[in-house]
Amino acid sequence: MIEIKGIKKRFRNNEVLKGVDLTVEEGQTVSLIGSSGSGKSTLLRCINLLETPDEGKISIADLSFDAKEINRNVRAKARRRTAMVFQNFGLFENKTALENIMEALIVVQKKTPAEALEIGLDYIERVGMEDHRNHYPQALSGGQKQRIAIARALALDPKIILFDEPTSALDPELVQEVLNVIKKVSNERTTMLIVTHEMDFARDISDKVAFMSEGQILEIGTPQELFGNPKEERTRQFLDRYLQRFTYVI
Amino acid sequence: MGKIFDFEFMISIIPDIIKGIPYTIEIAVFAFVIGIGLGFIGALAKIYNVPVLKQLTNIYVSFVRGTPLIVQIMLIYYAIPIFVRLINQRFGTDWDISWIPALVFMLVAYSLNAGAYLTESIRASLQAVSKIQIEAAYSVGMTTWQAMRRIVIPQAIKVGLPVFANFFIGLLKDTSLAFTAAVPEIMGQAKIQAGRASRFFEAYIDAALIYWVICIILERVVAYVEKRQHLTEKTGGVKA
Secondary structure, eight states: OEEEEEEEEEETTEEEEEEEEEEEOTTOEEEEEEOTTSSHHHHHHHHTTSSOOSEEEEEETTEEEEGGGOOHHHHHHHHHSEEEEBTTBOOOTTSOHHHHHHHHHHHTSOOOHHHHHHHHHHHHHHTTOGGGTTBOGGGSOHHHHHHHHHHHHHHTOOSEEEEESTTTTSOHHHHHHHHHHHHHHHHTTOOEEEEOSOHHHHHHHOSEEEEEETTEEEEEEOHIIIIISOSSHHHHHHHHHHTTOOOOOO | OOOSSOHHHHHHTHHHHHTTHHHHHHHHHHHHHHHHHHHHHHHHHHHTTOTTHHHHHHHHHHHHHHSOHHHHHHHHHHHHHHHHHHHHHHHOOOOOGGGSOHHHHHHHHHHHHHHHHHHHHHHHHHHTSOHHHHHHHHHTTOOHHHHIIIIIHHHHHHHHHHHHHHHHHHHHHHGGGGGGGTOOSHHHHHHHHHHHHTOHHHHHHHHHHHHHHHHHHHHHHHHHHHHHHTHHHHTTSBOO
16 A cells, blocks of 8 residues: 655745645555646656655555655665656666566566566566567567566566556557556556546546646546546546537637 | 988888887776776766766866876876875885886876766766666666666667777877887887987888777777677667
């Protein structure tokens, strides 16, 4: 279970997170939606400490810490319990698809090359990329890169996978193959937190959907609640705009 | 009156001038290795904005790039003896400066020179690796050093290889200035032979040809290494 309490983050004069609380139960998929600049990605990056929150408490499974106590040791522990899938893939370009998956297993988790290979082959197959295992990222399409990135995250066996707009950098025709893989992962009860602009997808796979606006979670609920009957005016406005439910006034 | 151009003399002194090659190679290789080390430290100081060290690096790079190599050689040549004397005075030691061979002075001078130039090349090469890969490396739990060693440095070497190789070739030619400190490298040997028979043009033609041959060989080696590195591009990005 992941629990975030009162997370605040400021860049210079810009307060990006204004005290965010969020709980993701084990096996749940939670989606974060909201306009650009509402702090969704920053929140995600505060969980694996790519950004250091200024205030607040975070607990990830057996690890709990306060923003004030973050040091190298806490960072290492938090990152061992999380994995992230980036918008721009972030594959290691000097490693093949399979090596990308195996890398952290060997270097961070200190598995033997044989163990890492076995796990790597298992996960590359799960994302349907076994035929491309010896390809370098430069030879893969965006969708294929993202599937490898997902396999890399899964192979770490993290407590939670953080997806940061995993389909935003993809050509439209490649979005579906990646969404299918994420959906499969979600159905296997992997704990996930997804920042996404794919509303239909969020509605489809999420146990809970949270709407973020101006550095706060304004509303959180089941997809039915949030999409069907949003309580907040701003949520409604956002969804109307996003789902193109315009009211035309001529 | 003798011959205008003594071809036989030119051939006959080649074995003597070749004796200078080990010195040339030694200075170039030593300075390159130490320069890579200094350049790496300087590059990290600049990239990670390390206080004090970054400012020192900036001054160091600016000074070396803004002064002629020959001047730097002279400064080192006279600075080290003064430095040793200062130590002797302060700590009551009795180190003899004449024990230090001129070659050592040159190794120091060329290393410092190479370090400054390589700082910028190494910084550029390291920063050519996309930031997202470094974040990804952190996100899977790698430490800063692991990300450097396993992800960033291998790619930076590939990016920077042509620059480093050209720098090495340039450095090798620049070692010819070491003769000013009486190091008997290629140019030093040529000067000795030229002086003996008062046949300067012949000796310097030998020197030029020897430098040229060495550089051609090095260029071939670099081309071969680069070709091997681009092997994966030929196979369409599949591991061979």
